[in-house]
Amino acid sequence: MRDDFNIEKIVTKLKNKRKIFVSEADLQLEMAWIIKEEYPNSKVRLEYCPEFDPNMHIDILVITNGEWIPIELKYKTKGCTKTIDDEKFILKNHGAKDVNCYLYLKDIQRIESIRKNVPKFKAGYTIFVTNELSYLHKPMKENCVYKEFSLEEGIIKSGTLNWSEEASEGTKKNCEIPIELKAKYLINWKTYSKIDETNTGTFMYLVNEIKK
Numbered sequence: 001m002r003d004d005f006n007i008e009k010i011v012t013k014l015k016n017k018r019k020i021f022v023s024e025a026d027l028q029l030e031m032a033w034i035i036k037e038e039y040p041n042s043k044v045r046l047e048y049c050p051e052f053d054p055n056m057h058i059d060i061l062v063i064t065n066g067e068w069i070p071i072e073l074k075y076k077t078k079g080c081t082k083t084i085d086d087e088k089f090i091l092k093n094h095g096a097k098d099v100n101c102y103l104y105l106k107d108i109q110r111i112e113s114i115r116k117n118v119p120k121f122k123a124g125y126t127i128f129v130t131n132e133l134s135y136l137h138k139p140m141k142e143n144c145v146y147k148e149f150s151l152e153e154g155i156i157k158s159g160t161l162n163w164s165e166e167a168s169e170g171t172k173k174n175c176e177i178p179i180e181l182k183a184k185y186l187i188n189w190k191t192y193s194k195i196d197e198t199n200t201g202t203f204m205y206l207v208n209e210i211k212k
Contacts, residue, residue, distance in 0.1 A: 005039065010035055011205065011207065014030060017030065019195055021089075022089060028073055029046075031071070032046055042063060042064040044061070045061040046059070046060060058071075068124075069125070071127065072110060072111060072125075073126075074103065074128040075129050075130070076128070077091040078132040082195055084195065091200075098145060099175055104151060105181070106175075108185060109181060111126065112181065124209070126206075130203065130204060131200050133204065135152075135189075135204075138152045145167035145168075146167070147164060151206065154186075154188070156187070161181070185208045187206060190207075191204060191205075192204055
């Protein structure tokens with residue numbers, strides 16, 4: 001090992017290599033590649049199924065000196081087409097901001113469950129990359145159905161988080177169970193890349209660490 005595992009160092013190298021990704025799988029591959037280059041003695045696994053829950057798939061699992069570092073990724077984009085170095089990127093419009101916020105927090109909950117079940121848990125990380133800047137802002141409606149899941153800048157997420165009573169069954173489909181977080185997590189967005197001056201040209205990223 002060159003250094004102790006440093007997620008910000010990995011993200012910085014990723015930023016320098018790629019300003020934009022085709023998909024979440026593209027992001028996953030590039031990040032895993034950088035991790036392997038930076039920490040060549042570590043094992044790096046994609047979509048790993050842990051023994052304690054074979055239905056779980058960890059986006060990236062890094063194993064160093066026998067210790068686990070699970071990483072969960074989200075890449076949710078606002079539809080657009082960008083050209084970088086003569087390569088065209090056609091990004092989907094993912095929408096469903098309410099559900100995507102829920103799923104990001106569920107990633108944190110998932111890594112907390114890994115920590116509980118894996119004795120040699122070192123640390124875990126959740127990462128969200130997006131060019132949909134509304135994620136950074138407080139919901140416009142005070143009684144918004146996903147208020148407790150909001151990922152607005154500066155908010156702290158902890159405890160039991162649930163949909164409001166007004167949330168429809170369609171909105172909550174496959175996401176009905178409340179999120180239960182054991183620790184407190186600060187939502188702190190940072191600039192990932194700036195491609196152009198349009199409303200789809202700035203990418204932001206969010207990292208949360210789930211400590212041992």
